[in-house]
Amino acid sequence: MKTEFIVSDMTCNHCVQTITRAVQDVAPDAAVQTDLGAHRVTIESSADAATLQAAIAEEGYDAQPA
Incomplete structure (x- = not known):
């Protein structure tokens, strides 16, 4: 789910790395994409x-939520 x-x-x-690590700690399968300029984080994961x-x-x- 996206x-x-x-x-x-x-x-x-550094913020991007911290957020990515935090997400992958709770959802190791997560694919995290970030758009720093838009302050948007998109996560593809089975986690809610x-x-x-x-x-x-x-x-x-x-x-x-976006």
Whole structure:
């Protein structure tokens, strides 16, 4: 399933790496794509959106459904 979030406080490649790692920690099968300029994170995974959103939030980022 594809899930998209707007992460307005994702501002650099370190943010991208942190978010990608957090998502893959809870969903090892996840394919994570990011658009840094648009602050968009697209995740293809069998994990539900709430789990993915919580993983991003746990790292201190504000992830809102796109």
